[in-house]
Amino acid sequence: CNDLDTTPYVGEVSDLVYQDADNYKKVLAKLYAGLAVSGIEPQDGNVDLKGIDGGSQSYLRAYWYLQEFTTDEAVVGWGDPGLPDLHASSWTASNQWTSNFYSRALYQVTVANEFIRESSPEKLEARGLAGNTQIPLYRSEAKFLRALSYYHALDMFGSVPFVTEADPVGAFLPEQISRADLFTYLETELKALENELPGPQANEYGRADQGAVWMTLAKLYLNAEVYTGTPKYNEAAEYAKKVIDAGYTLSPNYQANFMADNDQSNELIFTINYDGNQTATWGGTTTLIHAQIGGTMNPADFGVDGGWSGFRTTPEFVALFDNGTDGRRLLHSDGQKLEIDEIGTFDNGYAVAKWSNLTSAGVAGKSLAHTDTDFGVYRLSDAYLMYAEAVTRGGSGDQALALSLVNQLRTRANAAPVTALSLDFLLDERGRELFWEAHRRTDLIRFGKFTTGYNWAWKGNIKEGRDIGTHMSLFPIASSDIVANTNLVQNSGY
């Protein structure tokens, strides 16, 4: 009776997990779910990251917060520590939301590394799974998900600790990779994946395909000048064009992309999937939909049980819709002031009515508390606008096509077509088309309008807005990691 070797009753030691071919898809499902929810039990139970509220730590929620609250597109009235600092541009290296996303992005990388390591051809061979045709595909998808998170880390933090499947698990200190080197790594990795993943829309819905790879490459290239100092607009146009030619089509109804049945939209290229019953969280689109509702808005009009009275937008963003009757102007002004005098009060600033848990037929999702609405990380419109921008910036491509693509978007929205494209117009058009879809911060930086050159209400914590330090184009490396990993150097200015 002196046996101290015990094993878990629930769960399996790692060696045994990978003996069973069926488990590979479950680990892959966890990797994808890691973008959507906080843990492995419904409603943010058994969360991945410790010391962070379950509803707040989901990848999408954190990513969305950082991309939107720091810009003219969104303000939030809640007093959670660190949250007002995002719009007030007063975040520090201890900010819980920037730190949260930093941890989340590298968590995704670490879990992907584990799967990639455990699904190598040698290991499959040793386990007698060499003949399995699905597992190598899963492995490529894991590489894509790793690249996606590294891309987000590159965009937000610049230079981050770099780990691959060649690194161990446990006590070691990863080295920091420079932003330029990470760019090159991603370029190489994604180009290799281009040949490994199925063609556009040839994989199961929700799983990555070539379309997702091309979009990531197009984004990487479009922002290359920011990331490395060297513009790559030819390549940006090239990869955007691949997507445009891939068979995706614009949904006739713009808002159908943001509704409970948006999995039916042929416009979405890569999605984070939610289901009110099976993939329920307090983060993700559940947050987006509830938090945009307040004041005189009726929750039932959005297929949910109540509003959280949180998110609104600035007068500067509302002004982008000043001309005409653009159908994308999904704003709610009844009972709302345009001006924001007190950021903590919901009726200051127009509300946004873009996201919904109703289907296009007007039926509420399965649950009124947790939404069914998927989040389109990449959407065809974005490819159109990236192509137009790359060409306008001098990338090789068809300028007439660029104009036509932009006008297709405008026509769908009942906005008057334009006759020429300019960079300022394209930034505004990206705002109109893609607002509240987690693109704005990257866009403003690329257009040189994030820290200086354009101010909006309460930027820099004053009502009329003010310029902020240029170092704020990058978020700080989480201070906790600076302590934990002595190899790391903090971004300058923090």
Place this chain on the structure above:
Amino acid sequence: QSNVTGKVTDLEEKIGLPGVTIAIKGSTKGTSTDMDGNYTISTAGVQNPILVYSFIGKESQEIVVGNQTAINVSLANDSQSLDEIVVVGYGTQRKNDLTGAITSITENDFVKGNVSTPEQLITGKLAGVQITSGGGAPGSGSTIRIRGGSSLNASNDPLIVIDGVPIDNSDISGSANPLSFINPNDIESFNVLKDASAAAIYGSRAANGVIIITTKKGKKGAQTRLSFNSRFSVANNINQVDVLSPSEFVDAVGAYGTASQQALLGTSSTNWQDVIYRTALTQDNNLSLTGNLKGVPYRASVGFLNQNGTLQTSNLKRTSASLGLSPSFLDDHLTLDLNLKVANSKSQFADEGAIGTAIGFDPTQPVYASNNEFGEYFNWIDPNGNGIEALGPSNPLAMLNLRDNVGILNRYIGNAKLTYSFHGLPELKAVVNAGFDKSNTDGNDVTSPLVSANSFNNQGSTAFYKQDRNNTTFQAFLNYVKEINQHRFDVMGGYEYQNFIRENETGTDYGKSDVTPLRNYFKTEYRLASQFGRINYGFNNTYLATFTVRRDGTSRFAPDNRYGIFPSAALAWKLNEQFDIDNTFSDLKLRFGWGVTGQQDINSGDFPYLAAYTPGQGLLYQFGGAFYDVLRPNPYDAQIKWEETTSTNFGLDFGIRAAKISGSIDFYMKKTTDLINEIDAPAGTNFSNKVVTNIGSLENKGVEFTINYTPIQKANFSWDLNFNATYNQNKITALTRNNNEDYLGVLTGDVSGGTGAYGQIHSTGYARSTFFLYQQVYDDNGKPLEGVFVDQNEDGVISELDRYHYENPDANFFLGFSSQMQYKNLNFGFIMRSNLGNYVFNNVASGSSSYYNMTGAGNFIFNLNSDVKDTGFSSSTGRDRINLSDYFVENASFLKMDNINVGYDLSSLFKTSKLRANLGFIVQNVFTITNYTGLDPEVQNGIDRNIYPRPRTYSLNLNLNF
């Protein structure tokens, strides 16, 4: 006349004492009492005879015979008796031979009154032992800290040993308190092993001290006794959280609310705290029978407790039974101790969320409203016709009455201890002790659809929780005691094996059929295997030494790190034996102890070292048209090992016979290294942002002082006083491997009012959980300026870098003072307790410190704490920092009169001396003196969030003995 007859009785228990030695002073003549305490002795031929009555554990008495022929004597307990026996780890020791810091408390000194769980028996009685109840809920659990607790993330609870069996005191579902299965009436003594030299024999589980509970047993040769105890208690809350009155609230909404908020005001006048609380009655009846059946001593008891809480619907019903048999065989060479305790408790848990909801509920609304489709209770209704407001507060009374959460727990704990004294070698004993601790919980939590919007949308829910725990222990040890001339050896060595299995199943079904039910299953196991040994050596009854060593193995660590060795050494010098020739001192002993204890009780699972995966439970992800289960790798540290606490103790025991004073003073220092700590894993290296590993160190140092004074000790009048004081200081000495000065530390102490709002921090150089807040700026009148804080780093802006270390929640001083007086048939006692230097963050006040806090996310309004009249805050912005202002931290030092008791011995009313009766009246929680502005200054962990109020309780207690 040459024969004297009489009866010797126990002064306190009033029963005949068998086996008392009666000697005639100056002669060799003597006798002893019979089974009933009667004796006859011949004094023939002795001039002026003096009889000396002596008995182990009692104070001897001398009586001049004179002309008396009948002499009845009552013997009092001798607290300084040389031969008093104290239970220590794996055996007993003479109290006078102790080398470690051990405090012993027996039945006579227990706290009296409405005591439903064991730890309440000793609250405030022992230096160095701090017991903080979780609140006023029936059977509520307590935090027990011995000398401050030695861990950060691992358990800080002491090991609890019941009749030799170390129990698992982790939370049991369906019970508010893991100790509540023991009927306090069955407990004979607590022995608290405080320093490492005493506790190290329990090795890896002893870093936070050990509490040994011994239950009552039948005694050999004792008469059959039936004892009945009945208690009836009435409890009432003492005070309420001070909120705005209905008229003040109307004014506030008029001044600060929007037009739509003003339109929400009602016309009622409701004190919601009155609505949810009640006068609570408790009945507790206990019956015990002790005696000998065919020479086998036994004790059997049953108890029935029915306790209501002051929060409506909360109730605990407990039936407990115990049986102890102590047969002996082979001319008493072989004794067997059998103990079995069975308890069934049925806890009706009230939704304690109603406490905070009642404080914040609009006082202008009625309790009941018949004008809606959502039941008889008033509810906030969405004006758009969507039913109950989604985020609106539920009607507090509906939360209580429309939810039925009942946990039924059955627990069985038993052991069989076999002690064999070797034939022909009486110095050697072999002990085998096998025990089990089994429990099963069956809980159901039914929520009506009418409680909230969520329950309405789901058409109600039924949650269940089941738990099975199955723990077993086996011990075997040999004990050899030998005296050779002036040398006394007591040597012990043995083996122990423990196995802990826990299995949980929970789930929720919803009334609405298309809402997916939740299911969760968990089962885990860990094992401990140990060898241990102890040598006690005494020279000339003057110099004492104790050495112990334990080798512990745990299944929680990888094979290479699985075993830890925990040694201890202690020396004591009985100064009185050496120098005190005229016997002035009953006790004067210097003690020095050193030892290492360990900790492996990790709060994060039983496999912290193992690379393993955990499957998701009900969380699925969609690929194509199908949903897939998820499988996640666990974070782990393959190298994780024992946390070690090295303790040093220096103590002095003293007792002055003439002054009837005794006591002790102890200085201690505990240093924990290789803290089992949840730290930030370097990003990219593990399967979570944090991982449990060994890093950091902390220390506790302090002084404990106890003094007992008996100013009066006469047959008809006695008075005992006890005072104890503890000073403890806790400090974190390292948190990182490379001492990084920029590292602030680990935030902790969840403050309600914002996601991720932590009000405390573990920082190197500071006490554990030191408050970490913004420093409030005040105007000339001392009024806090809203949103204005000190710019600590002087960079011109207020950011999170401007938070600073403020006070900490742990008291520096814990004081206890108790008095027990007996005059003829009347006895009177009290217990006072004081904590000094403890600070509390008043989260109840901070949560409604601004008129803006009236606003909710929807069509409803909240009442405010009266504190808002002091602050006058009203802004909707800046809440992220205002919620973390040091304005809300208050010095919560207090003095509490815990208990006043009066008793009257009714025995003289009865004709038969066989029947004895005692009537007692006890008031608990009599008063509190404090400057703290919240409800109760005694707050676990220092953040005051709507505690279940500790009521004042009046009890009437009747005790009958036959």
